[in-house]
Amino acid sequence: MSEMRNVIRNGIYKDNPVFRQILGICSTLAVTNLMMNSFVMGVGLMFVTGFSSLTVSILRRYTPKHIRMMVQTLIISAYVIALDLFLKAYWPSMSKALGPYVGLIITNCIIMGRAEAFAQKNKPLISFIDGLLMGIGYTIVLLFIAFFRELLGFGSIFGIAVLGENWVKWTLMIMPPGAFFMLGIVIWLTHRFFHEDDTEGGTQS
Amino acid sequence: MIDIHPMVIFFAAIFTNNMILSNFLGMCSFIAVSNEIRTSLSLGQAVTFVLGCTSLINYFVYHYVLVPLSLEYLRFIVFIIVIAAFVQLVEMIIERYFETLYYSLGIFLPLITVNCAILGVSLFMIIREYNLFQSFAFGIGSGLGWTLAIVAMAGIRKRLQSASIPKGLEGPGITLIITGIMALAFLGFSGIVQIQ
Numbered sequence: 540m541s542e543m544r545n546v547i548r549n550g551i552y553k554d555n556p557v558f559r560q561i562l563g564i565c566s567t568l569a570v571t572n573l574m575m576n577s578f579v580m581g582v583g584l585m586f587v588t589g590f591s592s593l594t595v596s597i598l599r600r601y602t603p604k605h606i607r608m609m610v611q612t613l614i615i616s617a618y619v620i621a622l623d624l625f626l627k628a629y630w631p632s633m634s635k636a637l638g639p640y641v642g643l644i645i646t647n648c649i650i651m652g653r654a655e656a657f658a659q660k661n662k663p664l665i666s667f668i669d670g671l672l673m674g675i676g677y678t679i680v681l682l683f684i685a686f687f688r689e690l691l692g693f694g695s696i697f698g699i700a701v702l703g704e705n706w707v708k709w710t711l712m713i714m715p716p717g718a719f720f721m722l723g724i725v726i727w728l729t730h731r732f733f734h735e736d737d738t739e740g741g742t743q744s
Numbered sequence: 745m746i747d748i749h750p751m752v753i754f755f756a757a758i759f760t761n762n763m764i765l766s767n768f769l770g771m772c773s774f775i776a777v778s779n780e781i782r783t784s785l786s787l788g789q790a791v792t793f794v795l796g797c798t799s800l801i802n803y804f805v806y807h808y809v810l811v812p813l814s815l816e817y818l819r820f821i822v823f824i825i826v827i828a829a830f831v832q833l834v835e836m837i838i839e840r841y842f843e844t845l846y847y848s849l850g851i852f853l854p855l856i857t858v859n860c861a862i863l864g865v866s867l868f869m870i871i872r873e874y875n876l877f878q879s880f881a882f883g884i885g886s887g888l889g890w891t892l893a894i895v896a897m898a899g900i901r902k903r904l905q906s907a908s909i910p911k912g913l914e915g916p917g918i919t920l921i922i923t924g925i926m927a928l929a930f931l932g933f934s935g936i937v938q939i940q
Contacts, residue, residue, distance in 0.1 A: 613821065643863060646860040714927075
């Protein structure tokens with residue numbers, strides 16, 4: 540059971556894909572101007588990481604070593620296509636809003652990274668949970684960035700206005716530079732407060 | 745089919761719709777490799793070349809194979825396979841015939857397969873319904889824009905080595921914030937040309 544606890548800790552906090560490993564930010568940032576988009580993106584990614592880790596892990600004994608990258612890519616693509624078709628069928632407006640970024644989940648390094656680093660060596664169930672938790676860790680960061688961008692940029696949260704009529708919208712936050720600044724700040728904060736143990740000697744300020 | 749001159753798309757892809765600075769694509773290698781001007785320039789060349797060719801190949805594959813068979817939903821798989829196969833092929837050709845080029849470019853080629861910008865360009869050109877020339881201009885322009893951004897970043901990071909940066913912000917943190925400032929500067933171009 541301690542193995543399970545370890546996986547949970549790693550996924551959400553210690554090895555969080557976005558701010559610890561700086562992976563998969565390509566598709567992270569583009570959708571974070573609205574919380575709803577980020578949430579859907581995060582859930583989609585959770586689905587893809589979880590199930591592709593599961594499949595890679597089940598097939599790990601039957602995959603020849605030198606073509607495993609290709610097999611992993613195909614597995615991931617299959618789930619991404621399923622996700623894309625699902626969104627197109629049941630939520631066309633969201634599918635349009637996310638645009639090509641759903642397809643770009645394929646090249647999201649998190650999934651490949653987890654398949655290669657974890658699912659290739661572990662049993663199916665634990666790999667599934669690992670993938671799922673990596674997805675949750677990713678979603679949390681996504682929502683955190685989106686929260687500030689939407690709040691400051693539109694004065695709303697999940698599309699519900701909270702800051703009132705007189706709020707002067709920070710247009711900058713919903714444009715690309717806002718995303719870069721927010722992610723930079725998030726990485727800074729997490730390094731500063733949560734990971735002091737690995738910066739030698741701690742903080743000196 | 746939208747009617748925009750390919751040259752307009754070309755310049756828009758470099759300045760106003762820069763792959764990194766406004767579409768966030770290709771960030772992984774952007775942050776990892778932008779340490780030295782020379783290497784980032786080689787990587788940029790490789791990306792531009794691959795982008796130009798794969799945008800053409802994917803255009804033909806999509807419009808002449810997938811659409812007639814109504815298999816459009818398979819485009820993600822097909823595009824990624826085309827890109828991987830093309831990169832592999834180029835690597836083999838360069839290794840065989842242009843040995844000097846191989847040593848300066850070789851190590852970057854496998855990296856390109858997982859560069860989101862490559863797949864991103866192919867997907868954008870399908871969604872925006874570009875024709876052949878527009879797609880090619882878009883591919884080359886995106887590659888040049890990406891090169892411009894990564895080389896500029898490498899130049900800035902060289903100067904940063906002698907700067908004192910707050911602890912915790914070093915490395916990726918400061919890179920992202922500088923990228924934000926660069927994106928801000930590139931917003932100034934947005935009046936010139938505009939595509940979606």
